[in-house]
Amino acid sequence: MGSPTLLPGFSFSQTSLQDFSDCPRRFQLRYIEQLQWPAVETEPVLENERRQQEGQLFHRRVQQHLIGLPAEKLTRLANSPDLSRWWENYLGTKFKYSGYAQHVEITLAAPVGTFRLLAKYDLIAVKLGARVSIYDWKTTRKRPRDEWMAARWQTRVYRAVLVQAGAHLNRGDPFSPEQIEMIYWYAEYPSEPACYPYNTTQYKRDWDALTSLINEIGNHHHFPLTEDEKKCAFCPYRSYCNRGGKAGTMMDEMAETELTGDKINFEQIAEIEF
Numbered sequence: 166m167g168s169p170t171l172l173p174g175f176s177f178s179q180t181s182l183q184d185f186s187d188c189p190r191r192f193q194l195r196y197i198e199q200l201q202w203p204a205v206e207t208e209p210v211l212e213n214e215r216r217q218q219e220g221q222l223f224h225r226r227v228q229q230h231l232i233g234l235p236a237e238k239l240t241r242l243a244n245s246p247d248l249s250r251w252w253e254n255y256l257g258t259k260f261k262y263s264g265y266a267q268h269v270e271i272t273l274a275a276p277v278g279t280f281r282l283l284a285k286y287d288l289i290a291v292k293l294g295a296r297v298s299i300y301d302w303k304t305t306r307k308r309p310r311d312e313w314m315a316a317r318w319q320t321r322v323y324r325a326v327l328v329q330a331g332a333h334l335n336r337g338d339p340f341s342p343e344q345i346e347m348i349y350w351y352a353e354y355p356s357e358p359a360c361y362p363y364n365t366t367q368y369k370r371d372w373d374a375l376t377s378l379i380n381e382i383g384n385h386h387h388f389p390l391t392e393d394e395k396k397c398a399f400c401p402y403r404s405y406c407n408r409g410g411k412a413g414t415m416m417d418e419m420a421e422t423e424l425t426g427d428k429i430n431f432e433q434i435a436e437i438e439f
């Protein structure tokens with residue numbers, strides 16, 4: 166029997182590409198074999214779940230606000246210390262998108278060979294013929310380094326997919342890379358957003374890298390375990406790989422923000438499986 170490979174039509178996302186880059190074996194277990202996660206990602210479990218749920222609730226509140234629900238009504242729903250603080254920070258921030266057409270929680274898809282590449286955006290704000298800003302809300306405790314976020318697949322995928330698949334948001338004309346910027350707004354650090362402008366050279370570099378990575382994964386038959394065992398501490402497949410039974414702790418996670426990003430992988434997977 167041959168080695169398992171991806172079926173044509175598979176939808177890639179920034180999360181699955183990041184999984185492959187972090188550990189090919191994790192990609193295989195999660196997306197080809199579609200195994201459920203047998204181990205917890207971080208300890209303590211309840212605290213981790215609470216953070217995930219609050220992050221999702223915060224995204225929902227902002228979405229509801231952007232589509233027109235009154236802030237006062239939503240404020241009454243921000244009923245935990247974290248949510249209240251993030252919400253106050255959000256309401257106290259002067260975002261630049263007033264006067265822009267706002268596309269909230271929108272998913273774009275670009276074909277790549279026999280596969281698709283999806284990006285689900287928190288907000289795309291468009292000033293026709295001028296600028297387009299991608300906003301992504303982050304609720305991490307620690308603010309990641311800007312250079313680290315710049316290199317994440319999310320930053321590279323979101324901007325490139327907008328060029329490839331966003332023409333319908335711009336009266337049928339593809340956005341030029343120079344019109345695009347991506348902004349991570351950190352709910353714990355409201356006055357320290359990370360802004361990433363874009364240009365044609367970056368777009369060509371990223372799109373070439375994305376298409377070759379997707380083609381490489383599509384032709385892959387061997388998915389080795391990562392050599393960087395730090396990645397295993399937060400991976401739910403540890404027991405499959407004999408990489409230890411004990412989960413990394415949230416304190417480790419805080420010390421190693423770079424291992425986790427913000428939106429939990431599972432949340433992303435749920436988001437794109439529409």
Ligand code: SF4
Nearest residue numbers: 188191390397400406
């Ligand atoms: S436990 Fe480690 S080697 Fe195994 S899938 Fe997870 S990251 Fe990869």
